Amino acid sequence: MTELLTAAQMRAIEQAAIASGEVTGLELMERAGRGVVEAIFEEWPELATTSHKAVVLCGPGNNGGDGFVVARLLKEWGWEVEVFLYGDPEKLPPDAKVNYERWGELGETFAFSGTFYHPERRVAYPDVFFDALFGIGLTRPVDLGEEYADTAESVPGDGLRGNLRHVAIDIPSGLCSDSGKVLGAPFLADMTVTFHGFKHGHLLDFGPTLSGKVICKDIGLPAGVGSGAFGNFPYSDRVTSAFDRELQFDQVMRLAKTRVKTPHDDVHKYTHGHALILSGGPGKTGAARLAARGALRIGAGLVTVGCPQTALWEVASQVTAIMCRPLDGAPGLTEALEDERINALCLGPGLGLGADTQALVLAALKATAPRGPGSSPGQDRSEHNPAAPAPEPGPRPTSTAAPAPEPGPRPASTTPPAPEPGPRPARAVVLDADALTRFERNPQVLFDALHQGCVLTPHAGEFKRLFPDIAEKLDAPATTGPAYSKVDATREAAKRAGCTILFKGPDTVIAHPSGQCSINSSAYERAAPWLATAGSGDVLSGMITGLLARGLHPFDAAGTAAWLHTECALSFGPGLIAEDIPEELPKVFRALGL
Numbered sequence: 363m364t365e366l367l368t369a370a371q372m373r374a375i376e377q378a379a380i381a382s383g384e385v386t387g388l389e390l391m392e393r394a395g396r397g398v399v400e401a402i403f404e405e406w407p408e409l410a411t412t413s414h415k416a417v418v419l420c421g422p423g424n425n426g427g428d429g430f431v432v433a434r435l436l437k438e439w440g441w442e443v444e445v446f447l448y449g450d451p452e453k454l455p456p457d458a459k460v461n462y463e464r465w466g467e468l469g470e471t472f473a474f475s476g477t478f479y480h481p482e483r484r485v486a487y488p489d490v491f492f493d494a495l496f497g498i499g500l501t502r503p504v505d506l507g508e509e510y511a512d513t514a515e516s517v518p519g520d521g522l523r524g525n526l527r528h529v530a531i532d533i534p535s536g537l538c539s540d541s542g543k544v545l546g547a548p549f550l551a552d553m554t555v556t557f558h559g560f561k562h563g564h565l566l567d568f569g570p571t572l573s574g575k576v577i578c579k580d581i582g583l584p585a586g587v588g589s590g591a592f593g594n595f596p597y598s599d600r601v602t603s604a605f606d607r608e609l610q611f612d613q614v615m616r617l618a619k620t621r622v623k624t625p626h627d628d629v630h631k632y633t634h635g636h637a638l639i640l641s642g643g644p645g646k647t648g649a650a651r652l653a654a655r656g657a658l659r660i661g662a663g664l665v666t667v668g669c670p671q672t673a674l675w676e677v678a679s680q681v682t683a684i685m686c687r688p689l690d691g692a693p694g695l696t697e698a699l700e701d702e703r704i705n706a707l708c709l710g711p712g713l714g715l716g717a718d719t720q721a722l723v724l725a726a727l728k729a730t731a732p733r734g735p736g737s738s739p740g741q742d743r744s745e746h747n748p749a750a751p752a753p754e755p756g757p758r759p760t761s762t763a764a765p766a767p768e769p770g771p772r773p774a775s776t777t778p779p780a781p782e783p784g785p786r787p788a789r790a791v792v793l794d795a796d797a798l799t800r801f802e803r804n805p806q807v808l809f810d811a812l813h814q815g816c817v818l819t820p821h822a823g824e825f826k827r828l829f830p831d832i833a834e835k836l837d838a839p840a841t842t843g844p845a846y847s848k849v850d851a852t853r854e855a856a857k858r859a860g861c862t863i864l865f866k867g868p869d870t871v872i873a874h875p876s877g878q879c880s881i882n883s884s885a886y887e888r889a890a891p892w893l894a895t896a897g898s899g900d901v902l903s904g905m906i907t908g909l910l911a912r913g914l915h916p917f918d919a920a921g922t923a924a925w926l927h928t929e930c931a932l933s934f935g936p937g938l939i940a941e942d943i944p945e946e947l948p949k950v951f952r953a954l955g956l
């Protein structure tokens with residue numbers, strides 16, 4: 363599992379390292395520049411063999427300083443290098459100034475004021491264009507004139523680029539490192555070389571589109587924000603992601619191994635939980651059937667579709683391993699839930715927007731709310747307190763399988779596993795689609811009934827209906843950096859709702875009211891745009907429900923299901939329809955060695 367950094371966290375880590383006396387800012391800058399050169403030679407080995415040409419556009423801060431280091435190293439390697447500086451050399455911060463001067467012993471720096479034209483310009487057709495304009499210090503929109511915009515934004519293959527490779531240092535200029543939003547004219551990179559850790563902005567929103575491919579170079583800072591040596595941020599401030607397919611032996615993998623597979627011989631189906639998926643009426647049962655298939659394939663011991671009597675034959679004629687039962691309205695649901703073995707519910711897909719849906723949701727939440735002192739609905743709606751210690755793992759529900767022993771050795775992780783964000787009640791509920799939209803007029807009614815065993819899975823439209831003020835902040839065009847991000851929005855929503863929220867999209871963000879947060883990125887090597895197909899969200903809801911039935915904590919269930927959902931899409935490939943997702947799970951499990 364990779365930990366992602368905000369600009370402020372990156373600065374705090376750097377400053378702590380510098381203050382400790384172990385490293386200087388100048389050394390870090392040298393390593394950063396060296397990392398960029400290494401990365402381009404690794405990516406394009408042909409660049410390392412013969413002399414090539416580069417243009418480096420440096421900005422007024424330390425990102426510009428990295429650019430001067432790159433210029434010097436390439437010149438020493440025998441390249442022709444042309445350097446432009448946007449800003450006043452006298453005002454460069456100290457480390458950048460030193461590197462400006464070091465470069466000055468090898469070559470000239472041309473002032474960039476909106477044009478790359480210069481009478482003495484020598485490098486007519488560069489092989490690499492380096493963007494060292496702005497990094498994590500971008501505070502306002504980039505506006506450097508049309509010539510810059512043309513150079514920065516030209517799309518690969520449009521004839522302007524030819525063999526010219528665009529390389530962004532740390533983060534493409536114009537991309538907000540915390541939110542992935544665009545501030546002014548953005549730089550469109552073929553490759554971005556970042557340092558120490560990926561930034562939120564590499565994964566969110568426009569981040570993947572603008573970054574091209576992100577390579578992270580170690581610059582000798584202490585490993586991982588969770589290491590405790592420096593940047594010892596509380597869990598409530600951390601964001602993790604398993605976006606790199608080679609990082610499979612991470613927390614997601616461990617969870618999948620220990621919880622999806624149970625290595626005991628004496629288990630029976632009820633030890634794997636019983637999921638109940640509620641369906642809409644005749645002609646509207648497909649979504650619930652998709653969810654049910656997801657729940658069963660991911661490992662729930664039993665899955666029942668509860669539907670109105672009028673839809674019973676429609677459901678019964680199309681399911682086999684999945685059971686179905688008539689279940690009319692809230693009284694019917696309350697009665698069904700007298701069977702305490704039902705430990706996970708899913709409401710929303712195909713449920714419709716009638717009054718019944720609201721009553722069903724409220725009945726489900728009432729019947730599943732944890733009982734006993736200190737466990738009333740909304741108990742997780744705690745105030746965000748970065749100084750608070752990480753929450754202790756809570757007890758597991760008794761009706762589920764005992765956790766399996768840790769799997770065998772795994773590659774060294776940069777961080778210790780995160781503690782679980784508080785206890786979960788014995789019964790958990792996933793609310794999706796119509797179960798969310800039904801509360802558009804009065805979300806507070808829903809929030810008052812939610813409890814910490816719930817997971818809400820809105821897409822952007824549903825999110826806006828429940829959290830219009832938060833969505834407005836998120837959707838507002840960025841005017842300053844760091845801008846409000848999908849991570850900020852999902853965390854704020856989770857705190858307000860008092861439960862786990864999985865905010866869907868290619869950059870799915872999962873947040874718990876404690877602040878714990880992860881991003882399931884379907885970008886870069888995990889890009890699977892064919893997941894945007896009717897019903898794929900229904901399957902995801904079912905997969906989360908299945909993992910909840912297996913006893914996972916809502917935050918873990920949501921993250922693990924989202925990750926597996928993307929894995930299924932990658933494994934199947936283009937042409938996928940929602941029905942294919944659950945059917946691909948066995949193959950994905952096998953590939954994971956389960």
Ligand SMILES: NC(=O)C1=CN([C@@H]2O[C@H](COP(=O)(O)OP(=O)(O)OC[C@H]3O[C@@H](n4cnc5c(N)ncnc54)[C@H](O)[C@@H]3O)[C@@H](O)[C@H]2O)[C@@H](O)CC1
Nearest residue numbers: 390391394423424425496497498499500501502503504532
């Ligand atoms: N501090 C360190 O020790 C290290 C920093 N490194 C580099 O330093 C970068 C961060 O440096 P800085 O904090 O100096 O920030 P940046 O270099 O990203 O930019 C900050 C400067 O740009 C100006 N600025 C911001 N947005 C602007 C806009 N739209 N138009 C015009 N000017 C604008 C600011 O006023 C400030 O002068 C990182 O991204 C990384 O590349 C690396 O060398 C690693 C070590």
Ligand SMILES: Nc1ncnc2c1ncn2[C@@H]1O[C@H](COP(=O)(O)OP(=O)(O)O)[C@@H](O)[C@H]1O
Nearest residue numbers: 821866867868884891893894896897898899900
């Ligand atoms: N471009 C994309 N790349 C990867 N996954 C995507 C993309 N767009 C949407 N998804 C995922 O596809 C699913 C769609 O869910 P949803 O919008 O609820 O659709 P439906 O209601 O048809 O089931 C979500 O899991 C979402 O994260």
Ligand SMILES: [K+]
Nearest residue numbers: 493496531533
């Ligand atoms: K940059």
